[in-house]
Amino acid sequence: MDSVAQRLSAVGAGAALELRGVTRLFGALAALTDVTITVRPGERRAVLGSNGAGKTTLFNCITGDFAPSSGTIRFFGEDVTHFPPYERIRRGLRRTYQISALFPGLTVQDNVYLACRGVSRGRFSFLRPGQNDALMHAADNLVQAVHLSAVKDQRVAELAHGQQRQLEIALALAGAPRFVLFDEPAAGLSPTERAELIEILTSLPAHIGYIIIEHDMDVALRVVESVTMMHNGRVFKEGVPQEIQSDPEVQELYLGGGHE
C-alpha cells in the first residue's frame, strides 16, 4: 500500500471516504479481508471484480447495512463505523442497489419525494405537502432529470425495468449528496439507456464523488478516473483505468477470463 497516502489520510487530509482494515465475516467465510481504500472528495472510482469478490459487501459495510467485523470507516473525516445507515445517509452518503430497491406500491413522484424527505427535516410531519412545497419541486426536478416525468403518477410496480433503474438513481441523488455508491446501475439496460446513464453520471456536479460497481467496462471506464480491482474479498490492484486495463494480471483474472 502507498504509505504516503496512508499517512496523509491519517492526519485527516480530507478524504471523502476512508476504509481502514475493513473485514467482514459471514460465519467462517470472509467476504471482505483487510480492505483499505481512500477516496478523495469528488473522486469517481470503479470497483471491479468477479462475482463473489466482495464488491456489494463492501457497499453494505460502507452504508451500514452490515457492520464490519473489524476495521474503521470514516466519511469526510467522521468515524461512522458504528452509525446506523440513516445517520450516514443524512451526512451525504447515498447508494443504489444492484436489484432495484423501490417502493412498488407508491407512485414515481412519491418515491422521489420520500427520498427528498428522508434527508431533510419533517420526516414525521403530519401535514400534507402544499402546492409550493420545496421538496415537491425538488422531487419534480429530479424526476425530470432522470427522464421519468411522463410516468411520474404511475405506480412503480407498473414501470419497465429500465425506468426502474433510472428511478433507482434518482432516489440516490435526492437532497445534497456528497458521495454516491452505484451498485451495477447499468444492469439490464438497453444500449440507449446505457448512453443516458453515462450522461447522467458524467453530468453530476464535480463535488459529488462516487464509487461504481459495473461489469460493463464500456460504462465503467468512461465515467471514472480510478479503479480498484477486488479479488476474493481483498483489494487486488488500484490505479487509473488505462493501467488496470493493460495490467496482465487483471486481464488474466477478469478481462480475459471470459466473465459471464
Added chain:
Amino acid sequence: MSLTHDARLAVRPAAVAQRPVRTWPEINNPAAWIVAAILVVMPLVANGFFLIEIFATTLILGIMALSLMFLAGYGGMVSLMQLTIAGFSAYMVAVFGVSGNANISLGWPWWLAVPMALALATAFGTLGGALAVRTEGIYTIMITLAIGAAFYYFTNQNWAIFNGHTGINTVATPHFWGVNWRADIPFYYVVLAVAALCYFAVEYLSRAPFGLALQGVRDNPRRMAALGFNVNAHRVAAYAFASFIAALAGVLQVWNYRQISPGSVSVGACIDVLIIAVVGGITRPIGPFIGALIFVLLRTFALDFLVRLGLDGNRFRLLIGLGFLAIVFWSSDGVIGLWQRWRQGQRSRDGRQGEGRGHG
C-alpha cells in the same frame, strides 16, 4: 448545493403546474356525499335499536379496525392488540371515572378520566409497538397476540384494579349542557363525529410525509434506511398514532355498554378486529367500516336466519368464517377490492363501447 440546482440536470419545471392537487378525494365523489348525508339524517328514520346496536356499534368496531388498517395497510404491521388497547382505554375510563364499583373507581369527572385513559392507552400501545417493531411478519402477530392474551388473563385475575372476571359495571356516561350524551341520538352523533374524525385523519395522513414514509417502510424498510429514515422510530410512531385511535374507540365502547369486563378483551374479540379489517379491506380507510357493518349485521341477524334454517343460532360465526374464507380466497384486498375491480370492469367496458380504447 443540491444536485437538482445543477443547470445541466435540472430541466425547466414545466410539469409542475399540472401536478394533481393533493386534496380530499372524497370531495369530488358523489357516492361519499350520499353516504355522509344518510349517516347524518339517520336518526330521523332509524329507531334506537338500529341507531345504537347496528350503526354506533359498527362505527366503534370500525374505528378499532381502522387502527389496525392503518398499521397493516400502510405500515405492513399486523397488530392483534388493537382491541386490547381499546379495552385498556375502556378500563381506564371506568377506573378513573365514576362507576358502580365505588371501591375501584376514583370518581374523576369524565373530562379528566377520558384524557387520562387516552394517554395511558396510547402509552400502553406504543410500548407494545416498541416491542413488536423488533420483529417482522408472523412474529409481530405473535407478540401482539401474546400482549392481548396476557392482558385478558391479567384482567381476569386482577381484582384490585380490574375487578376480576366480573369487570366494572354501571360506568357513568357524560351529562352536560343539559344533554344526556348516552341517550340514543346524541350518542349516535358523538360516535359518528369521532369515527369521521378518525377516518379523515387516517385518510389525510396517508398523503402526508409521515404516512407516505410509513408506506415506504411497508414496501422496503431497508431502502427507507438508505434514504435517511429511522425505520423503527417510524414504526413506533405509527403504533402510537394507531393506539390513540384504538383508545378513542375504547372510550366510546365503554360508554356504549356502560360496563367493561374481560369478555370484551378476549383473544377471540382481538381476532374479530382482524377479521373485520381483512373482510372490509386494508388498502383504504373505508374498508374497516364496511367490514364492521358486515360483521355487526351478521352477528345481529344471522341468529334468526340460522334458527329459521333449523340450525343453532350461535353458529353465526360459521357464516362469518365462511365469508372470511371467501374474501381471502377471491379478493385479498377485501370487499373494497371487489368493489374496485367491479368499477374498473364497468369503466373499461364503457371505454370500449365509447371510444374503442381500453384504459388510459
